[in-house]
């Protein structure tokens with residue numbers, strides 16, 4: 224099919240984009256990489272009266288070092304994240320996950336902020352934003368504000384952003400020393416959305432787990448943390464039996480549904496296996512670092 | 513009806529100007545308005561890869577962009593990489609290794625592979641298969657496409 228008719232504004236600044244969105248409240252939509260929005264238009268699942276293209280706003284695609292962490296501009300393409308040296312150095316979990324985001328042609332065009340704003344529960348960037356306690360920055364008619372990732376993803380494909388608000392930048396705060404990561408995903412074919420994915424980071428103090436975080440994708444209406452499993456790990460010596468137990472706990476905390484791709488039971492089983500693997504790999508890396 | 517926008521695009525090395533409606537997909541623009549019939553629309557949701565073109569040198573789906581967004585861009589379609597009697601080395605390799613049957617997926621396979629060879633080491637067949645996983649072929653079983661890419665890659669790298 225072909226997209227419905229819409230008016231098109233090519234914004235040259237954030238303020239111009241916010242202004243354009245504000246003029247057609249509820250009717251205007253932002254066009255970033257278009258890798259999720261355009262299919263929806265082609266199938267007429269969305270009927271925005273106006274698209275506000277942000278691709279030509281200068282500077283909003285920058286990836287910058289910040290206070291030991293990184294700030295990722297909303298328009299940074301998936302491919303730019305895949306090859307960024309500062310991300311490879313500070314958040315190699317993003318570099319590893321980037322290879323799972325669609326295919327090269329999708330990564331060349333799709334954007335980091337677009338993926339987070341789209342908030343697909345099986346997408347890589349939203350679950351990693353949640354894992355890394357990202358600070359999501361937005362700008363709208365009322366000014367700028369910062370939304371913690373934990374409050375950002377509200378329900379399926381829905382976020383805390385207002386109608387005329389633009390996600391501008393995502394801050395990933397520095398990770399403590401002796402922290403390792405693991406990222407495990409299962410999809411039917413490379414480039415498909417995950418049936419289930421688990422990301423974990425583990426911080427060690429000697430052999431003891433000082434802190435652990437677990438984020439799950441594709442097993443709920445939003446990406447989910449596994450607070451029970453995280454609590455179970457804290458303060459205990461890292462070992463295989465503990466990771467097995469944490470995997471089971473995380474599976475209990477997931478909330479998958481049945482669909483054509485997999486049953487809820489299978490997805491829950493995947494969570495327990497992928498969590499165990501992600502934690503094992505995270506603890507190994509933490510011990511080396 | 514929404515207002516038309518004027519765009520100027522360098523298409524396979526030639527500059528053109530047109531007025532387009534915002535909802536016109538880049539792929540439809542290239543096919544219907546310019547007559548570049550090598551741009552094949554299969555799924556119109558980015559999954560099949562048949563409409564892949566090069567936009568400023570990067571592979572992108574022509575079904576997931578609007579023509580109006582291409583203003584100022586350089587676009588290469590399969591018509592721009594070679595022609596009968598003067599095939600691109602990768603096209604020649606597809607010929608030599610029987611890497612196509614019906615040909616529907618071929619333009620997307622070629623342009624995707626050109627970008628893959630530029631950006632990834634493609635050290636083994638598994639990596640080539642992974643790279644081509646976003647392009648669907650219903651005839652060949654992929655074997656010969658993988659062979660064609662593997663055999664052409666070193667020459668293309670050396671030529672740069």
Ligand SMILES: Cc1cc2nc3c(=O)[nH]c(=O)nc-3n(C[C@H](O)[C@H](O)[C@H](O)COP(=O)(O)OP(=O)(O)OC[C@H]3O[C@@H](n4cnc5c(N)ncnc54)[C@H](O)[C@@H]3O)c2cc1C
Nearest residue numbers: 253255256257258259260325333334337338340346390558
């Ligand atoms: C074949 C295919 C396979 C894919 N596989 C994967 C995959 O495996 N994993 C994965 O994560 N993704 C996958 N994707 C989706 C892809 O990553 C998209 O790029 C991403 O979901 C959306 O980013 P975008 O920049 O393309 O946004 P767009 O499509 O332009 O926009 C998506 C939505 O977000 C809104 N939006 C965009 N930017 C902003 C902003 N700055 N502020 C507020 N709202 C905004 C838009 O209005 C729209 O509602 C796939 C896509 C395709 C076509």
